[in-house]
Amino acid sequence: MTLSTPRATREDQSVPRHRIPADPRSWPDVVRCPEPPTGHTAIARGLLRRAFARLPLRVRLGGQAPAGHGPELTVHDPDAFFRRIAADGLIGFGESYMAGEWDADDLPGVLTVLAAHVDELVPAPLRRLRAAWVRRRPEAQRGTPEGARENVQHHYDLSNELFELFLDPSMTYSSAVFTAFPARPETLETAQHRKIDRLLDLAGVGPDRRLLEIGTGWGELALRAAARGAEVVTLTLSAEQRDLAVRRIAEAGMSDRVSVRLQDYREARGTYDAVVSVEMIEAVGADYWPVYFRSLRDALAPGGRIALQSITMPHTRMLLTDRTHTWISKYVFPGGLIPSRRAIEEHAARAGLGVVSDEGYGDHYAETLRLWRERFTARADEVAALGFDVTFRRMWELYLAYSEAGFRSRYLDVRQLLLVEGAR
Incomplete structure (x- = not known):
């Protein structure tokens, strides 16, 4: 400055x-x-x-x-x-x-x-x-197949090295689940593995089960599912994430069990015993939530289970935000919209799916974001060395603090949900 x-x-x-x-x-x-x-x-x-x-x-x-x-x-x-x-x-x-x-x-x-x-x-x-x-969201940010790809690349293809600077070694970019508050003597990586394992347990992922993951991240969930003996197909629209995930999976000796595809969720084919999607629904956009939930249902084999992790906001606030162009949509996550629990339940029901389990971890996300923000600010010189200027660094610090504040104020929550076909 x-x-x-x-x-x-x-x-x-x-x-x-x-x-x-x-x-x-x-x-x-x-x-x-x-x-x-x-x-x-x-x-x-x-x-x-x-x-x-x-x-x-x-x-x-x-x-x-x-x-x-x-x-x-x-x-x-x-x-x-x-x-x-x-x-x-x-x-x-x-x-x-x-x-x-x-x-x-x-x-x-x-x-x-x-x-x-x-x-x-x-x-x-x-x-x-x-x-x-208020400003209206640009039409180009809608979650069409082309728009979704551009929206994802805007954020996730910035640089794998950037994310490595503030994420834990598992490269997990979603809320962790800690043991207890306020004392947490564990590492962020341990808390991230707990979150992943809870989702895999919800979905019933085990030996010889076929798992579809919508939203690869950098591959940690796919790796842990494969270590349980599952066969995994995982989808992403980020070339940067795909490349690093493929490398990590190969280094772990799991390439025979995990297929990473640069593919839209609408292009998923086949049926699976389990479907898991972690904090991906927020990028879909409300216009495409019906398609998203139909895609989940169509991918599910009889008796299968869907585990979702989603950030949520109150329904009335979601309706106000739906078409609004915000600072987050302009600079950080174009095209996204955080759903409400009601919106998830209603869209799932229209697709023939019912929510049978729903648990919140908002305080855990606030803590996760605090740790990310502190790591990011502590490594500002290394962020600069990657070519990100001071304006970008202030933008990113504000994004992390803004998100943390959303959870600390209870304006936002994060939920783990289990969906099955036909339940009410």
Whole structure:
């Protein structure tokens, strides 16, 4: 981070603006501070200042003395901060962080407060006008076969080396399951294996069972299933993940038991005793959930079992988010939508599937994300050496902290579900 020449703001005329040097070709909307319609910045400033006064936060605007109690939010450039939010809402809030216009002494702590009080930030009468100011999700992000491939590659094909820097040795990129809270003397890898083993147990994966995995990751679940004696077909749209998974499977001597295919879930063929899909439904998009659940059912042999792990959000919040272009969909996970438990149950039922087991682990995901975020920030120099600039690193840190806050505030949950054909 560098300090620029001081620039006057309406909040304080003497505080230097913190600026992150960003490539305008890579980050045009971070470099460019938008000009919202006349009056919108003043409205955003008034609403947010009133909200900050009610929240358990310590807020410092420009050179003013901090006010309030709690984790500290420091806005270096209030003028730019309020302009971005007035123009683009939460997208602007995220881009303002990427630009270095605000910081926090405890980033997940500040974001947890905001997530827990999200409905208090805008007065109820104005919430009814939400559709008039939120951005619509780009059509290109829809989960068509072509769109799904591009969406997956945007995130997962960044660099295997990047993910190796903050994931545990199993290269598992989903919530772990720990033994107990708050004391956890085990490694993250042990907790990830526990999560995988619970899913394999749910699906009844054992010797001579045929398993279809939708969403390979880097191959750890397929490896553990093969070690149980199962025959595994695993699907991914990420060439980077496929290549590393194939190498890891070969090194483990499991190539005769595991087939890794660069293939869409809609292209799955054959029937299987078990189907497992871990945190993949979030990338499908609501328009394609009916196809996704029919694909699960069509892949299931008589008497088979489906184990899903899915992040979830409240149903009303999901409906509001469905078509909305968010900071996460713009920069991190294009095309995705987190389902509600109700949406999963309803779409599964329409496909002839019933949920017979459903267990949540939201606190475990918050802990998993904390560990990832701490590893990522501790290895910032190595991330930079891979060619990722400071704007990317701030974006990624915000993504991990933002996600952690979602689980700490109970805005999000993560569930392990067992589905079988015909159950109600």
